[in-house]
Amino acid sequence: MKNLFAQAQKHKSRIAIISTGQSYSYTDLISKSTELAHFLLRGRTDLNGARIAFLMPPSFEYTALMWAIWRAGGIAVPLCEKHPLASLTYVIEDTQAECLVYSKEFKNKLEPLSEKVTYSFDFEEAESQNITLDLAIKKERSALILYTSGTTGNPKGVVTTHQNIEAQITSLTRGWGWSKEDHILNVLPMHHVHGIINVLSCALWSGACCEFLSRFDSKKVFDSFSRESINVFMAVPTIYYKLIVFWKELSLTEQEEISSILKKFRLMVSGSAALPVSVLEAWKKISGHVLLERYGMTEMGMAISNSYRAKRIPGHIGLPLEGVTVRLADEQNQPVKEGNQGEIQVKGPNVFKEYWNKPKATQATFTKEGWFKTGDIAVFENNCYRILGRNSVDIIKSGGYKISALEIEEALRKHPDIKECGVVGVPDEEWGELICASLIVNKETLDFKAVSTWLKSLLPSYKIPRKYILQEDLPRNVMGKVTKNELKKLFI
Ligand code: MCA
Ligand code: AMP
Numbered sequence: 418m419k420n421l422f423a424q425a426q427k428h429k430s431r432i433a434i435i436s437t438g439q440s441y442s443y444t445d446l447i448s449k450s451t452e453l454a455h456f457l458l459r460g461r462t463d464l465n466g467a468r469i470a471f472l473m474p475p476s477f478e479y480t481a482l483m484w485a486i487w488r489a490g491g492i493a494v495p496l497c498e499k500h501p502l503a504s505l506t507y508v509i510e511d512t513q514a515e516c517l518v519y520s521k522e523f524k525n526k527l528e529p530l531s532e533k534v535t536y537s538f539d540f541e542e543a544e545s546q547n548i549t550l551d552l553a554i555k556k557e558r559s560a561l562i563l564y565t566s567g568t569t570g571n572p573k574g575v576v577t578t579h580q581n582i583e584a585q586i587t588s589l590t591r592g593w594g595w596s597k598e599d600h601i602l603n604v605l606p607m608h609h610v611h612g613i614i615n616v617l618s619c620a621l622w623s624g625a626c627c628e629f630l631s632r633f634d635s636k637k638v639f640d641s642f643s644r645e646s647i648n649v650f651m652a653v654p655t656i657y658y659k660l661i662v663f664w665k666e667l668s669l670t671e672q673e674e675i676s677s678i679l680k681k682f683r684l685m686v687s688g689s690a691a692l693p694v695s696v697l698e699a700w701k702k703i704s705g706h707v708l709l710e711r712y713g714m715t716e717m718g719m720a721i722s723n724s725y726r727a728k729r730i731p732g733h734i735g736l737p738l739e740g741v742t743v744r745l746a747d748e749q750n751q752p753v754k755e756g757n758q759g760e761i762q763v764k765g766p767n768v769f770k771e772y773w774n775k776p777k778a779t780q781a782t783f784t785k786e787g788w789f790k791t792g793d794i795a796v797f798e799n800n801c802y803r804i805l806g807r808n809s810v811d812i813i814k815s816g817g818y819k820i821s822a823l824e825i826e827e828a829l830r831k832h833p834d835i836k837e838c839g840v841v842g843v844p845d846e847e848w849g850e851l852i853c854a855s856l857i858v859n860k861e862t863l864d865f866k867a868v869s870t871w872l873k874s875l876l877p878s879y880k881i882p883r884k885y886i887l888q889e890d891l892p893r894n895v896m897g898k899v900t901k902n903e904l905k906k907l908f909i
Contacts, residue, residue, distance in 0.1 A: 420583055421622060422447065422488065428597060428624035435628040436476040443624070446481055451550045453485030456543040457516065463552060464491035466559055467515040470508065470534070472496040472523045475607045475629040478540055480617065482518060487579070490554055491515075494562045494574075497608040499877045502529060509533050511574060512562055512773060556580035562773050563609060565715040566821035568792075568809045574773030575715045584766035585614050585718030586622045588738040593684060593709070593725045597624030601649040602641050604633040604656065610715050611689050611817070616651050625649075635663035642678050651686040653817025654696055657708065658847050661699045672703075679704035684725070688713060689817035690849040691804060694731045710734055712761075712804065714791055715819075716769045716782070717741075720761070721802050733801040741765040743802070745795060750784040758796045758805055762788035810901040813842030814849050818879045822901075825852065825882065828875045832868060834858050839891045839899050840882065843908045853908040854882035855891060863887065884908055 425433070425443045434441045441449075457469060469491045473479040479495075486493040494512050496505055509517065509530055517537035519527050524539060531537045560582055562574040577585075589595070601620050605612030620627040628647065630637050633656060641647060652660075664672060679685075687697075687708040697708050711722035712734040720743060723735035737743040744752050745759030753759035768789045771779040782790055792812070794805045811822040822840040829838045837857040842850030856863065865885040872881055892903035 421586075421618065422484070424622050424624065431597060431624055432626045433621060434477040434480055435626060436478075437631070439477070441477045443621075446477070446484065446621075449477070449481035450484035450488055451548065453482055453543055454489035454550050454552075455548055456538075457485060457489050457491060464489045464515075466490065466492055468492045468494050468512040468562065469516045469518065470494040470496055470512065470514040471518040472498060472505070472527060473518070473520045473540060474498070474522070474631050475603060475605075475612070476631075477629075478520065479607055480621075480627075482540065483613075487554070487560055488550055488552060490552060490558070492559050492562055492576070495608045495613070497606060497877065498523065499606070499879065501874050501877065502526065503875050504877060506530060506533070507571060508564060508574075511571075554579060556583065559770060561613075563613075563715050566812070566819050566824060567778075568811050568821065568823065569778070571824070572821070573775055573778060576770045576773050577718075578770050581718070581767060581769055582614065582618065584740060585610075586618050588740050588767065589615060589619050589719055590622050592722060592738050593619075593686070595619055595623040595625060599623060599625035599649050599683065600628065600647050601625065601651070602628050602630065602638065602647045604630045604638060604652060609689075610713060610718055611651070611653070614718055615686070615688075615713075620649075633659075635659050639663070639675055642675065645678055645681075648681070648683045649685075650682065651688070653689040654687055654692045655690070655816045655848055657687060657692075657696050657700050661696065661703065664703055676703055676705070679706065682706065684709065686711060688719075690814045693846060695846070697731050707731070711738075712793075712802070714793075717763050717765070717789060717791075718767045720763050720765075720767070720791075730799065730801050733799070733803045734795075735801055738767075741767055744788065745797060746784075746788070746790075750786075750788070750790075755797060758794055760808060761791045761793045761795050761802070761804075763791060764788055810841065810905075813840075813852060815842060815845075815852055816848050816879055820852065820880050822852075825854070825872075825876065825880055828872060829854060829856070829868075831875070832871060834860055834863055835868075837891065839901065839904050841901050841905045841908065843884075843905055851884065851908075852880065852882045853884040853886075853905075855886050855888050855904055855907065857888055857890060 428443045432440045433443045433446045469486045517534045520540045556579045559576050560579045561577045564572040566572050603616045685706045688711045692710045707729045713719035720741050721734045723729040742764045746762050795802050813820040825840045839855045845851040891899045
């Protein structure tokens with residue numbers, strides 16, 4: 418990622434990051450990442466693709482560490498603070514991480530993992546060294562592993578190279594008119610593309626400022642906006658929904674104040690899940706902005722976007738971004754006729770390199786001609802793409818997170834009182850989809866609250882079902898296969 422650091426050299430004294438109320442310049446970012454790179458290298462000249470896992474709150478320190486890993490030739494593996502130990506262990510073992518870095522507040526939680534890596538350390542223990550670092554990292558080298566849920570087995574590690582990341586960043590910075598005058602508020606989790614690439618890396622590429630909130634909180638978001646320096650915002654539809662609810666509860670004067678500030682923003686983007694037109698309309702009334710909706714995926718960053726400058730079409734995702742080629746294909750991977758629906762397939766320098774250690778899964782997700790098969794179904798109409806759904810009912814999108822129904826079912830089956838289960842995502846205005854589970858149990862009743870509490874030791878909170886029912890048997894077709902669409906109806 419030479420270019421991201423070369424870009425930073427142009428903006429030395431500008432503010433790069435604001436976190437926990439403190440401002441850090443591009444010079445601070447370069448020097449802190451140099452120090453940390455030396456610490457990670459431990460006398461070597463190149464990490465040679467070693468996986469460095471880390472758990473830090475979204476912050477200057479998080480960013481400096483990620484840059485340090487990249488600059489020292491390692492592969493960054495950001496962990497999620499909401500994940501229970503079981504999920505963190507899976508990632509550490511799957512990536513065979515060499516090192517685990519954490520900030521103080523996670524020390525106790527991560528203690529059991531220290532024996533699984535060669536070395537681990539508290540970020541604050543990394544001693545400062547006054548040195549220079551100029552390792553030239555080839556762009557084809559792997560840079561980042563992010564975990565994503567699929568329709569088979571455990572989550573898969575999506576490996577992107579420095580080149581992939583650069584392509585993902587530059588198509589957005591050009592397409593959405595980023596400049597060094599921009600100041601973005603980052604409220605997103607930092608183990609996904611949305612927060613890491615679209616917000617943080619696009620800002621840093623442009624010489625702009627990225628201000629972190631440690632976690633999403635509607636009041637804190639509006640308080641930050643009230644200082645009138647932030648002019649760009651990006652979030653998932655659930656966050657806009659929550660901001661709308663919060664705004665409606667403010668006094669008339671407060672509402673007017675917030676609205677007049679929002680109207681001055683340069684850009685507001687929604688993505689990671691379908692943006693309901695009702696949310697788009699409500700936010701337009703509050704902010705004066707028609708949210709720019711775009712479509713992306715962990716495996717390819719952003720692929721399709723509404724226009725920054727021209728009219729945005731509600732309910733549609735727009736056209737391919739610069740450098741990205743898109744087609745709609747049928748089940749035989751043949752392009753469909755215009756007007757027909759098909760799977761979105763993508764080619765371009767933005768598309769990931771591989772699933773970590775899963776060559777068969779990697780091969781299965783590309784066509785013979787090298788098109789990446791997204792699994793999303795769309796139609797091209799009015800000179801624009803519109804998403805119709807996914808080709809698998811077992812992928813749920815809730816709060817912007819991609820969740821595998823099968824992974825939740827597998828976890829539920831480990832419960833001593835659960836014989837069988839079926840998990841589905843049911844449409845929900847706030848969350849996009851709500852996770853619901855039907856359980857077949859080996860006793861009269863079951864305390865659902867206790868099941869959820871038990872499940873939290875196996876799965877992060879956003880994968881916990883919100884509604885349960887008990888059944889004698891699950892709805893099945895003549896072949897005995899569970900009919901998930903029938904199951905969904907029971908919750909609606
Ligand atoms: C949390 N809660 C939920 C859910 N999650 N209820 C129903 N469904 C859910 N999915 C409940 C909790 O149980 C809790 O309830 C209460 O909400 C607050 O929980 P907390 O964890 O504190 O929630 P939050 O922090 O308010 O989270 C909401 C959120 C979060 C901010 C919208 O889900 C989020 O950050 N989503 C963004 C995910 C993201 O970045 N996705 C991008 C990946 P109780 O109080 O009763 O216990 S996709 C991507 O990167 C691609 C490339 C793309 O296109 O962008
Ligand atoms: P993830 O794997 O977490 O990166 O999530 C990617 C998935 O999010 C895509 O495959 C889509 O199903 C969904 N997605 C992202 N953006 C949109 C959007 N604007 N509209 C509908 N679905 C979206």
